[in-house]
Amino acid sequence: MSKFSDLGNDLYTGARSFDFVGRRKIWYSIAAVMVVLAILLPILRGGYNFGIEFKGGSEFRVAGVSSQSQQVAVDAVHSVVPNSDPLVTTVGSDSIRVQTAQLTDLKSEAVRVALAAAYKVKSSAVASSFIGANWGADVTGKAVNGLIVFIVLAAVLMALYFRTLKMSLAAVLALVHDLVITAGVYGALGFEVTPAAVIGFLTILGYSLYDTVVVFDKIRENTFEVEFSEKVTFKQQVNLAINQTLVRSINTSIVAVLPVASILFIGATILGAGTLRDISLALFIGIIVGTYSTLFIAAPVYSHFRENEPKYRKAEQKVLANA
């Protein structure tokens, strides 16, 4: 069979093992640097690139154009609103998106007609919309509320299931790390922040914790009554659990990321700017960061929280004495 399944066996038996817990100083440093960058880079770049839903404005989409020349759109908008500064983006293979400052109903209808004439399409092929500046903020404000409530409830749920608050804390810490870094990637690379991106961002919540819970379940199993063991320490058992679930973590993440990647691919190459691309981009980054943080942050942090409890320390001394 494949080498990958050999790896799975070696990891399971402990014949081969990656030191996730022992080298945590390295992982912590990497995480700290990443988080600092995730906060600093967007600031240096001059803040987030918010979409029209956050700034407010008028948007036109011209479908089925034969030439995607952007100058045509600029000229068409200028013919109606002379001193405007339209933002023209190509969408997919045959569409154009034009964004302007908010126009009156009359002007917006005129721009619609002008665009249709300029691109030689029927005026029904031009969709127009206007979005108030409050809209995106409204949606996001609610989303942030939801995010906070979710984190609190999920922490309680996990604390009840794992019967320790420390697992909850470690998992939430890793989740916050994922969210900060995903947001940081958006800010640093100047990806447009749209409500759809916010949706993708929120979905990371569920996924990141799902991944962590699977690994923590194994940790809990492995460290059960480990304080009575004279052969293995708490730390070693946590590390073994991460290694034993490594193949599972990689498999679940790849399987989760494949559909997301295919939406991202279709969205970015064929459809261009829009809901599909924005949701999948945030989710794509989030799943990858989430998998990483489960292995390199959540589990080591949990071990860090607990290994110095008296009962585990006592057991560890016994194990070391036996060795």
Add this chain to the structure above:
Amino acid sequence: MSESAVTKGARKRLTWLGVLIIALVAIIGLGTATNAGASFAPKLALDLQGGTQIILAPVVQAGTKVTQEQLNQAVAIIRQRVDASGVSEAQINTQGNNNIVVSIPGNPDENTLKLIRSSAKLEFRPVLETSQSTSASVSTSTATPTPAASSGATLNSTPKATATATATPSASATATPAVPGVDAATQKFYDSLDCSKPFRSAGQIDDPKLPLATCDTSGYSKFVLGPVEVEGTDIADANAGTVTTSTGASTNTWAVNLNFTPAGTQKFADVTGRLFPKAAPQNQFAITLDGYVITAPTLQAVITGGNAQITGNFDKNSSKSLADQLKYGALPISFEVQSQENISATLGSEQLAMGLLAGGIGLLLVIIYSFFQYRALALVTVGSLVVAGILTYLLIAVLSWRQGYHLSLSGVAGLIVAIGITADSFIVYFERVRDELRDGRSLGAAVESGWKRAIRTILVSDGVSLLAAVVLYALTVGNVRGFAFTLGLTTLIDLAVVILFTHPMLELLAKVPFFSSGAKWSGFDAKALGLVTYAGRGSFRVAETVPAGKAAKASKEANKRQTLAERKANENTASKSESSK
């Protein structure tokens, strides 16, 4: 737990799944056959089928909040208006605790849009002063009073909207003597008011306690009005009809009948009692819609019964139009358009097609990867995904019929993302079974004990996903909500499929020699799983590499977590397999 019991249990669960699917199909089939509006094709949201979406935000004075009750009432009123305009399939929903979203498929005409946008606030104010607007050059004719002797009291009005005549009963009031209750600023504004020019800002809010200088909707007359006496919400009903005489005979005179709520009746009685004795124009009553006077009838009596009738130069259409304005215009709050989006149908269908293509590619990739990782077991993955897909499709069809759920693009994205997340629980399960095999269990036993552990992990991790979905659904708005909905739905379906399909299938497959003997392509290949010693069909010895202590500990933990019944069952299985050696 004898082998036949396992098989029986597995068959039973598969049967339940079959029953569930057939029931769903039957529900939709029945709904379709009886023309109850069901359809096997889920309804699509605007971003996929094209149309216009308008988001209305309430305009409130600083410091006040819109209650959910007010919002619901507003939704009901807008829905009535839209329905009355003949648009079918319009969706009007509240969004969060603030906004109202109106979604109209296709391309609605300008009138419909206006009807929605002009969600207005209706108020009754006493007239303090009135005169012809300075620039209006309309010949004024005196109103023909039509005192109808109906049982209800009668207001007499001079409707401006009729094509036949326009009337301002007190057009002679050119002088503007100081009127009690009118402050200097209002008076000054009124004096210079020119109704032909815009004088109100969009979404302007008037203090109900202060006088208001304004024009009528046609711009012929201007008014100074007193504080609000009766509000639109005090109107229980308004309709247009012909005036009946005291003997009950119908006349050809059209009128608008007003019916007040109990609270409105009291207010209206008080105010008519106060105004009726006054001299013109102060015995007039102005009804304003969004600050503009739509009618200003003169009182003919003190109205105490809660029923009033407005008569004047109405015809059938103008009376109906005023009645509708009074009835549907009685919005508890006024709204402004926060965003208006026209989505072309072609763009929507392109997005849907591309979304489905992306889903197809994603599904294919997941299947290929599963085959690479799990060999023949991938068939179970594919089967489970197909079952999950069927269940999801049917449930969405049912929900779009019963609950008015519309599938949006973000919903489609949620469904595609769910493919991966659903497949994740199969992986958790399969890997667990492999772990058990590595610990030296037979496939049958490994499936059972692997399942017991995997289902816990799946339950808690799905619990977290479901929690995320529920919280987001409850606390967020718009597209986020649609997405959360699909996420929650697919999480539940994932749970159903893994319990009712994946696990029973694996139990049944564990009986098939190809799998139980650990054939090379079964996904449970003994050698590939690191089991060095093969001790005959259905039973392995613990592999050398596994530290004995650890294996014992793992099973100890597993025992601890089992219920008494489970432990007993396992002991039985153990003794059975012992005897079968």
